[in-house]
Amino acid sequence: MSDPVRRYRYGPFSGGPDPLAPPPDLRAALEEIGRDVMEGRSPDAALRELLRRGLPEQHGLDEITQRLWRKRSELQRRHRLDGTLEQVKELLQQALTKERQALARDLDDDARFQEFQLDELPGSPAGAVRELAEYQWRSSEARESFQEIRRLLGQEALEQRFRGMSEALKATTPEDVERVREMLEDLSALLGQRAQGAPDIEQKFAEFMARHGEFFPENPRTVDELVDLLAARAAAAQRLLNSLSQQQRQELAQLSQQAFGDPRLAQSLQQLDNQLRQLRPGQDWTGRGRFRGENPLGMAEGAAALQDLAELDQLAEQLAQSYPGARLEDIDLEALARQLGRESTVDMRRLADLERQLRDRGLLERAPDGDLRLTPKAMRQLGDTALRDVLDQIRTRRGDRASQAAGAAGELSGATRQWRFGDTEPWDVGRTVRNAVLRTAAAQRDRAVRLDVADVEIAETEHRSRAAVALCVDTSWSMVQDGRWLPMKRTALALHHLISTRFRADALQVITFGREAATTGIAELTALEGAWEQGTNLHHALLLAGRHLRRHPDAQPVVLVVTDGEPTAHLEPDGEAVFDYPPRPETLARTLAELDALARLGSNLTVFRLGEDPRLTRFVDLMARRSNGRVVAPDLDGLGAAVVTDYLRNRRPR
Template sequence: MASPAPRYRYGPWHGGDDPLAAPPDLRAAIDELGREVMEGRSPRSALEELLRRGVRGTPGLDELTRRLWQRRSEIQRRHRLDGTLQEVRKLLEAALDAERRALFPDPSDDARFREAQLDALPAGTAAAVTELADYDWRSSEARQAYQRIQDLLGREMLESRFQGIKEAMRNTGPQDVARIREMLTDLNALLAAHARGDADVPRRFEEFMRRHGEFFPEQPQSVAELVDLLAARAAAAQRLLNSMTDEQRAELAQLAQQAFGDAGLAEQLAQLDAQLRGLRPGEDWTGSARFRGQQPMGLGEGAQAMADLAELDALAEQLSQSYPGARLEDIDLEALARQLGGDAAVDARRLAELERQFREQNLLERAPDGSLRLTPKALRRLGETALRQVIDRLRTRRGDRDSERAGAAGEPTGGSRPWQFGDTEPWDTPRTVRNAVLREAGEHPGRRGGRVRIDVADVEVVETEQRSRAAVALCVDTSWSMVQDGRWVPMKRTALALHHLVRTRYRNDALQLITFGRSAGTVDVGELTALEGAWEQGTNLHHALLLAGGHVRRHPDAQPVVLVVTDGEPTAHLEPDGEPVFNYPPMPRTLARTMAEVDALTRLGASITVFMLGEDPRLRAFVDLVARRSGGRVVEPGTDGLGAAVVADYLRTRRRRG
C-alpha cells in the first residue's frame, strides 16, 4: 500500500521574522569585526561597534535608538496636557447655553433667579462645575451635558490608572458606577492585605480576579503582577500631573470630586495611589516631561503617553548595552514592536541572533585575563577572506592563478578537498563516488538500486604539495608611522593572507611572523591581528633579521624566504647586552649591524625581498643596497597592492627554488 502523500497547510503570515529572509551574513560580520580589531579595537569593543552600526540589510542599535528618540520627540512635540480641562470647559459652556435658552422665554421670578445664579458662577471651570453640583437644571439638554462632564471625569480618572478599563466601561450608568466602586473597594482591601503579608492573599486574589477580571485584560497571575501593572500606570498618571502647571493640577483636583457625581471615587483612587506608592517606591513617581504641541490629550491619553515615554527610555537603555552584563537578549521585543513596529523587533532579534552566533560558533573566546579575543576559527575565516582578496587582485593584475594551484606540480599528500572553480588537480574518484552515493541515499531514502548521478558538489580533487619545504620569515614594521600613514590594516591583512595560504596549501612550510619597532619580537597571527598601534619611535630591522636568521637555522632542510614590509630606514639596533638603541638620523653603527644580518642571511641562502611603503629617498637607497647585497629585490606595491605583492613573491620564490 502506497504511503499517503504529505499534506501541507498554507495561511497568511501574521508578523514576526520573515520566514523567507536570509539569515544574518555571519561571514561579512566576521570580516567587519576583524577589520575593527586590526585597526586597534579590542574584540569586545569591535563587536559592540558592529552591533551599533548593524550589518548589511539589518540596521544597528544606533539606528533603532535614533528612531526611539524620534518617536519620543514626536509625542512631546505633538501633544498638550489640558485635553480633559478643555473638554470639560466645552461641555460646561454647552450646558450653560442650553439652560439660558430654556430660561429666557420664562417670565417668572424663578427663571430670573436661576439666571442670576448662572451669572454669578466663579470664573474658573472647576469652581463653576463644583458650584453647579446641586443645581436643579431646567433644561434636559443642559442636564445631560453636565452629566457628561461627570461621566467624562470619572472615565478619564479611571483610564489614567487602569489601562484596559475603557473596554469594560462601554456604558456609565448607575450600575456601572456601582461595579467600579465595588472593584476599587475590593482592590484596596486586597492590596492592604498584601502589604500586611496576610496568608490568605492568594485566595483573595483569585476571588478578586473572578469577580473583577473584566477590568484587567492583562490577566495578571498573582498579586505581585497586579501591583506591577497598577503601580506602573499610577506612576505614569502622577508624572502626568507633575508635568502640568500648578493651575491645571488645582483644577483637576477640584474636578475629581465630581467624577461620576461621587466624591467617594476620588478618595478611593487616592487611597489606591498611596498604597501602590508604598508597595513600589522604585517606580518613577517624581518625573515629568514637557509637552509643547497643539493636540490636546485627556488624562487617559496623557497617562498612556507618559507610560510610552517611560517605555521608550527603558528601551533606549536596553539598546545602549551600557550596563554590566548587558546582552541583546535583554531587549523587550514586544515593547519595541509597540513603539516602533514589528520590523524594529525583527531587526533587534536578528542582531541578538548575530551576537549569539558569534559566541556559539566559537568565534570569540575569553582570554585568561578575562578579555574577549578572536578564536583560531575566526582568524581562519579572516585569513580566508584576506587571501581571497589577494587572489582576486592577482587575477586582475597578472591573469595567473598560481596562488590557487597549491602544489599542482607536486606530489599527492594523501588527502583530498572539495573541487573549486578553476582547480586542475585530478579527481579523487573513490571519494567523489562515495559522496554521490551518500547524497542520493539521503535524498531518496526508500529507493534501492538505480543509477548514481554525480553532482558538482560531490567532486573532490587530490591534494598535492610542493616537493620542497620553505622556512618563511615575514618581518612587518610596527612603528608609529605605519599607523599614522594608514598602513596598519593593510599590513595585518597581508600577514593574515600569507598565514592562511601557508596553513591551508603549503602546510609543510614553516612560517614565522616577526614585528619590529624599537625592538622586534615573534608573534602568532592572533596576536598580530589584535596588536594595537603604539607611539614608539624606532625601526629595528637589525633585531628582526636576527630573529629571521634564527628561524631559518631551525629549519636547515627548508629553502629560506625572508620578506620585509617597512616604511622607514633602520633607526635602531640591538646592542650585545640586548638593549635596543635608537637614533635619528640613523647612526652608522645601526646601518652596519643591519647589513651584517643581511649578509648572514645571504650566506644561509636567503634572498631578501623588501616591500617598500612610502617615497623616502633615504629608505630607497637603503633597500636598494639590501637587494644588491642579498641578491633579492625591492617591490613598491602601495598599501592597496601590498597583500598581492607579498603572496605573489612568496609563490614566485617557491616555484623558482622548488
C-alpha cells in the same frame, strides 16, 4: 463521487521566527568582527559594534533605536496634555448655552434668578462645575452635557490608572461607580497588606482577582506584577500633572472632586497613588513631559503617552547595551512590539540569532578569564577571506586567473578540484566519470554517458621543495597613525592562511618590531593593539629571522620585511633596546651586519616599503644591493598581493 473542494486560508505567519527568512550571514559578520579586531578593538567590543551597525541586509540596534527616537519625537511634536480641560470647557459651554436658551423661554421669576446664577459663575471651569453641582437644570440637554462632564472626569481619572476601565464601565451607572469604589477599597487593603509583608498575601491576591479581575485585562499573575502595572501608570499620571502649568494642575485637582459626582472616588485614587509611591519609590514620580503639538490629549491619553515615553526611554537604554553585563536577552520584545510593531521584534530576533550562532558555530568563545576571543576556526575563515581578496587582486592586476593549485608537478596531494581553463594538472578520471554519470543519469534515455567540461576534475600535486619564511612586520606607531595597521595585518593573515592550507611543509614565523622585536602567532597579531611607542628595531627583527632560518637548514630561506620607517633602534649585547632619532650610525651598522648574516644563509630578501620617506628609500635600496634582494613599493590596497606574489616567487630555489 468527486472529492470535496478543499478550502485554504492565507494570513500572516505568527508562529514564531519566519521560517522563510534567510539564515544569518556568518561570514559577513565574522569579516566585520575581524576587521574591527585587527583595527585594535577587543572581540567583545567588535561584537557589540557589529550588533549596533548590523549588516547590509539586516538592521542593527542603531536603526531600531532611531525608530524609537522618531516615535518619541512624533509624540511630543503632535500632542499637548490639556485635552481634558478643553473637553470640560466645551461641554460646560454647551450646557450653559442650552440652559440659557431654555431660561429665555420661561417668564417666571425663578428663571430670572437662575439666569443671575449662571451670570455669576466663576470664570474657571473647576469653579463653575463646583457651583453647578446642586443646580436645578431646566434643559434636559444641558443636564446631559453637565453629567457628561462628571462621567468624563471619572473615566479619565480611572483610565489613567486602570487600562481598559472603559470596557468594564460601559454605562457608568451608579451601580458601576459603586463597583469601582468597592474595588478601590479592596485594592487599598491588599496593598496595605503587601506593604506590611502579610504571609498569605498571594492567597489574598487570588481572592482579589477572583472578585475584581474584570478591571485588570492584563491578568497579572502575582501581587508584585499588579503593583508594577499600577505604579507605572500612577507615575505616568503624576508626570502628566507635573507637565501642566500650576493653574492647570489646580483646575484638574478641583475638577477631580466632581468625578461621577462623588468626591470619594478622587480620595480613593489619591490614597492608591500614595501607597504605590511607597511600594515603588524607584518609579519616576517627579519627571515631566514636554509636548508642543496642537492635538490635545485627555488625562488618560496623556498618561498613556507619558507611559509610552517612559517605555521608549527604557527600550533605548536596553538597546544601547552600555551597562555592565548587557545582553540582547535583556530587551523587552513585548514592549518593542507595542511601540514599533512586529517588524522590529523580527529584527531583534535575527540579531540575537546571529550572536548565538557566532558562538554555537565555534567562531567566538569565552576565554578562562571571561573575555571573548576569536576561535581557531574563526581565524581560518578570516585568513581564507583575506587570501581570496589577495588572489582577486593578483588576478585583476595581471589578468591571470586565481591559482588554486597546491603545487606544480610533483607528488599527488590526494585532493581534487574542478578543471579551469589553463590547468595542466592530470585528470582524476574516476571522479570525472562519476560527475558525468550523476549529471546525465536522469536526463538520458539511452544509457550512454557523455562528458562535459563541467564534469572534469583534476588531481592536485604538492611541491617537493619547502621554504622557511620570516615575515617581519613593522608595528611602530607610525603604522597606526598613517592607516597602515589594518593592511599589514590582513597581509600577514593572507600569507599565513596560504602557507597553512597550500604549502603545509613551509615554516612561517611572524615577527613584529617596534622598539623591540618579538615572534608572535597569527591570532596574537590579529588582536594586537597599536601602542604609542617610538622605535623601529629592524636589527632585532632580522636577528630573530636568522634564528628561525637556522632552525630549518633544509628549507629555502625567505625573509619578507614590511616597514614604513628607517631603523631607529637596535639591541645592545646586554639585550637592552636603544632608540635615537635621527638613527645612530651604530644602529644602521648593526642592522646591516645582521642583514649580511642572512645573506650568508642564502636567504631571499624582499623589503616592502610603505610611504615615500627619502631616508627610508635610500636605506632599503642599500639593503637590496647589499643582499642581492628586492624592494617593492606597493600601495596599501596592493600590499597583500605584493607580499603573496613575492613569497611564491622566492620560495623556489635559485
